Amino acid sequence: MPSSKATSRTIHVSALTRVEGEGALHLAVEAGKVVDLRFEIFEPPRFFEALLRGRHAAEAPDIAARICGICPVAYQMSAAHAFERLFHVQIDPAVRALRRLFYCGEWMESHALHIHMLAAPDFLGCESIVTLAEKERPAVERGLRLKQVGNAIIALLGGRSVHPVGACIGGFTRVPRPAELAALRERLARAHDDAVACVRWVAGFDLPDRHLDIEFVALRHPSEYPMNEGRVVSSKGIDCAQEEFDDCFEEHQVPHSNALHAKVKGRGPYFLGPLARMNLNFDRLGPEVAALARATGISFPSANPYTSIIVRALELVYAVAEAMRIIDAYEPPPAPSAPFRPRAGIGRAITEAPRGMLYQMYETDERGIIRSARIVPPTSQNQAQMEADLRDLAPGLLRRSQAEATRLCETAIRNYDPCISCATHFLKLDIVER
C-alpha cells in the first residue's frame, strides 16, 4: 500500500492468531475516514469442489470432512443430507436422533475450544490458554472437560473425534448399544454443571458494548433448536426453503481473498453462527436455557457481536441437555443406516455447523458419480460481515497503539469464530493514514 512518511502512518501488526486459518487486514484512512478496508484470506486453496468431481456420492462425506478439522461433523452432515434428499432416502427416527447427538458433540467440542482456548484470553488480558491457565486454572480445566465430553460423543458414534469414520449416507455404519450411551450419560450429568458454570463465568466478562445493524441468518425448525434441519430465516424477513438458498444469497469473488464472499441478494452482508441462531430461535431453547439466558442480563435478540461468547456458552448448556434427552429416549434403530440407490439429479442441504450454516450442493449421474459440487462454508458467508464490522471499528483504532489496535481487531473477528481453513490464520494489520 502506498504511504509516505510525511503524510501517513503505517501500523504493521503481526499475525491474527487464535483463529483457525490465515488472514490479514488492510486499512487505509484519510482524514479520519476509512477509505479502503480489505480482510484478506491467504489460506492456500485446496479446490475441494473440483476434486470431488468424479468421486462417488458415498465418498463425499469423508472427503468433505477434510475441509475442516474443527467441524468435520458439519461437513459430513450437510453432505449426507444433500445426497439423501437427492436419492430419496428415508431416515429412521432413532438414526435421526443419533445424528443430532453427533452434532451436540461437535457443538460442545467446538464451542468449548473457542470459548476457553481462543476467545476468553481476549477478555481476561491473557495472551493464550497457557497464560490463562496460570490465572484461571479451574475455569480452564472445566473447559477442557467440556471439550472432552463433546469429543467422546463424536468418538462413540464415529470412532474418533477429528474426521470421524462412522457417518454415511443413510445414517451410521454402526450404532451404539444402550450400555455405551449410559456411560456417556454419567459424564454428561457433570458436564451440565460445568456448562452452567461456564455461562456464569463468561457472563461476568467485561464485554464491549457495540451494537451493529446486522442481518442475522440461521435455520429455523418447527419445533427444535436448529441443527440438521429447518428453513432459512433472517432477522430482515428471509424465509426460504434450503433448496432456495441460491435464490436468496449470492457468492462473489474479490481479488484480495482466496475465499468467496457472500451476501444477501440485493442487500448486503449477513451474520451466521450461535448469535444468529439464538436471536432467531430463542423460543426453541426450552425453559431451562431460556431462563439462564435471561439471567445473563442480555436481551435477545442481541445486536452486540461480543455477546457471542455468552451465546456459545448457552449453546453448550443446550447441547449437553439435548444430548442427555436423546440418550434417555434412545432405542436402537432396526438398522444403522438406510440403503440408497443413486440417481441422476441435484441434492442440496444446509446444516448448522458450530459457526453457522453450511450449505452443500451436489449433482450426480445415475451411478452416483459427482458431476459438480458446491460448498459454502459459514466463514466465507461471514466474511463480508466481518469486513463491515471492522469498518465500523476502524475510526476508533487510529488513536490506539499498534498492539492495542490489533487486539481490538482480533477480538472483533474472533466473535465470528472464523475457521479460515474452512473458508480459507494470520492477520497482518496494516493501517495507512493518508
Next chain:
Amino acid sequence: MKPRVAVFKFASCDGCQLQFLNAEDELLVLTQEVDLVSFPEARSRELRGPYDISFVEGSITTPQDARRIIKVRADSRALITIGACATAGGIQALRNWASIEDYKRIVYPSPEFISTLSTSTPISEHVRVDFEIWGCPIDKRQLLAVIRSLLSGARPALPTHSVCMECKRSGAVCVAVAQGEPCLGPVTRAGCGAICPNVHRGCYGCFGPSDDPNMPSFAALLRQHGLSRDEAVRRLRGINGYVRPLRDTSDAIEQGDE
C-alpha cells in the same frame, strides 16, 4: 531451558494441530515441560527461531509456501511432519492428476486472482524431514509418544505394520471377509486403533501405506472384490493417494497393467 517447540501450518484443515489441544489431560502438563514458542492457532505470542522441535502440518501448494518451508527447516533442529497432508500431500494432492487451470476455473469465477502451484506435495519433497507422523488426523497418543521420545533424547518410533494386526488384536470381525468390504487394512499403517472395522466399515487408508505393502496382490484382491477399474483407482487415490506405493498401483490399474 525448556525445549522450544513450534507448530507450523501449510495447506491443511487444522485437524492435526487440533490434536495438541485435544490432548486435554496432557496439554497443561505439556506446556510446563516445553515452551510453545509459536503455535498461532492457540496463542498470540509468536517467537522467532531457532526451534528445538518444529511440527509441520499441511502440504506445499503455493510458491510462497515452497519458500517458507525452507526457512522453517533452517530454523529447526528437528522437523516432524504431522498428518497426511504434510507427509503425503493430502487429499488435495488429487490435483496432481488433474489440470490446475481446470481446478481454478471450477472453483473461482476469476481464476487469475489465484496464486497456486499445479501440485500438492509432501514436505519431504522440499526439505529433509526427521520424522513423519502419519494419519488423517494423526493420533493423539502417537503424537504424545513422539514428543516423549524427543524430550528424552530417544529416536521416535511408531509401528509400521498393517492395520490388520491392530484389527485382530482389537477383536473386530474382519470386514473384508465377513462383509466383502474392499478394506485397505492389509496395506495401511497401524496407529488409528482399527477404528473403521470397529464401526463395521472398510479402512480407507488414512494412515498411509504400511511398511513394504504387497501392492500387486492387494490390487488383485480389490478386483476380486468386484471393484471396477475406476472404483479400484478411486479406492487407492484417497487421503494418501499420492504416496509412492499407492500412486504407482493406482496408475498401473488405470493404465490396465495390473
